[in-house]
Amino acid sequence: MRTQVAIIGAGPAGLVLAHLLHLQGIDSVVLERQTREHIERRIRAGVLEPATVDLLQEIGLAGRLLAERLVHKGLELLFDGVGHHVPLAELAGREITIYGQHELVKDLVAARLDTGRPLLFEVSDVALHDLTSDRPRVTFVQDGQTQELQCDLIAGCDGFHGVSRPSIPDGVLTAFEHLYPFAWLGILAQAPPSADELIYAYHREGFALHSMRSPHLTRLYLQVPPDEQLADWPDERIWEQLRVRLARDDPAWQLTAGPIVERSITAHRSFVVEPMQYGRLFLAGDAAHIVPATGAKGLNLAVADVAALAQAIVENRLDGYSERCLRRVWRVQHFSWWMTSMLHRVADPFTERLQLSQLRYLTSSPAAATSFAENYVGLPFDGGN
Structure with a gap:
């Protein structure tokens, strides 16, 4: 050949x-x-950045994507029981795509x-x-x-x-690697999303993320120890922890549960070879x-x-x-x-105070929020230095 x-x-x-x-x-x-x-x-x-969607559209591969995607113009950072909306499109000029x-x-x-x-x-x-x-x-x-x-x-x-x-x-x-002292327990549930946008939650029990794949499928994650086993996480425990970590002062908000159709535990690492x-x-x-x-x-x-x-x-x-x-x-x-x-x-009170300080600054400073939005939405493919 x-x-x-x-x-x-x-x-x-x-x-x-x-x-x-x-x-x-x-x-x-x-x-x-x-x-x-x-x-x-x-x-x-x-989650697709606008540059990815643009490229797929330019080469004729975005037809179904554009018809079925979910467009998000912002996301939420949840901490201290309060959700803070970050208007990505307003700050960075582009939205993200869920597909x-x-x-x-x-x-x-x-x-x-x-x-x-x-x-x-x-x-x-x-x-x-x-x-x-x-x-x-x-x-x-x-x-x-x-x-x-x-x-x-x-x-x-x-x-x-x-x-x-x-x-x-x-x-x-030359390999550069950083291992994180936690993993993600991820599930895919047959349930409508509980919010219109992604929710990143900082909580004393650990991080949680509310995402989605379609109007009928919700993708959810929990921070767990890196050596955790799926057998230790029956459905009841998963939903209980999600309710705890995604809770907020707003009594009208509630997490929509449903049958779990896929689950996995994934370790976190940063890795680059040069x-x-x-x-x-x-x-x-x-x-x-x-x-x-x-x-x-x-x-x-x-x-x-x-x-x-x-x-x-x-x-x-x-x-x-x-x-x-x-x-x-x-x-x-x-x-x-x-x-x-x-x-x-992490189990360190000093780091906890730093994290909360950064979250409060990010959600109160337009300059900090703009920098976050620009990086989250993503830089153009021909830039990025």
């Missing part, structure tokens, strides 16, 4: 890159180890298949070869047969646990960096990466890919770390 670009991973990063290249007449093959059903049902992020990542993946898969270019599911034993040569190769197994894909370059879009980053020799990359390229291998998305979910940046950062990579391929300016992306990566890392540190409880 022969192609120009081998794309490892059929998540949003890999599929958006494949479509960007297709529009420029550049051939690619996308390799995915999971089934199509698996990637289209996998529940992940749901489930699994729904976006459905759109991207359908668009890829419509192009007639290869999208291969259920491949295994993927290995990358000759990365510093002019003709790198990818070997893999599909339907019991070993295949070899020759290409001009490889895009590693296969996530934190994929094969792309470990294919780079030891000592080439550079994001080695020879003819270019890392994008979670293969190169992880951000804590608090700022809702992971998917958007991945799309920004592949937008830069596609442009670098078209313009034959690949040497500058890593430097260009890392400027944005570190800006987003700082914001995500800052927001995470402000909202999650």
Whole structure:
């Protein structure tokens, strides 16, 4: 097999890159180890920055998104039993979009298949070869047969646990990592959202987040210890803690509960590797960096990466890919770390006072709120320094 670009991973990063290249007449093959059903049902992020929506619209992939999305012009910071509205659109000039990542993946898969270019599911034993040569190769197994894909370059879009980053020799990359002393217990509930916007709650019992995926599905999160087990969290305990942490002085507000259809516990970390390229291998998305979910940046950062990579391929300016992306990566890392540190409880009275001081300043200072809104809504893909 022969192609120009081998794309490892059929998540949003890999599929958006494949479509960007297709529009420029550049051939690619996308390799995915999971089934199509698996990637289209996998529940992940749901907050899209305006720059992400703009890009999807420009390349003709936003039809269903624009028809079905939820548009949020603000969010709420809840602490001391009082909700504080942050008018994102008013302060930053743009709104955010709520559209489930699994729904976006459905759109991207359908668009890829419509192009007639290869999208291969259920491949295994993927290995990358000759990365510093002019003709790198990818070997893999599909339907019991070993295949070899020759290409001009490889895009590693296969996530934190994929094969792309470990294919780079030891000592080439510098890794920066920060582990947080908590995890998120996340649930998807068949219940209408209890509010029109996201609620970020700071509480003595721990952080909580009220989000949504549709008018009928609510996404909710609880801060838990990093070694917590799902077996320790029956439905009753989950809803009890959500009611406690999302409570407010307003007696008219109440949390809408419903059947829990999905649940998971996810540890929080910040992670970056530098550079994001080695020879003819270019890392994008979670293969190169992880951000804590608090700022809702992971998917958007991945799309920004592949937008830069596609442009670098078209313009034959690949040497500058890593430097260009890392400027944005570190800006987003700082914001995500800052927001995470402000909202999650730790067993330290001094830090608690600092967190409350920051929250009170953020919700009383127009300048602080504007800076927060600009970073939360996200910087343009061609900026971000």
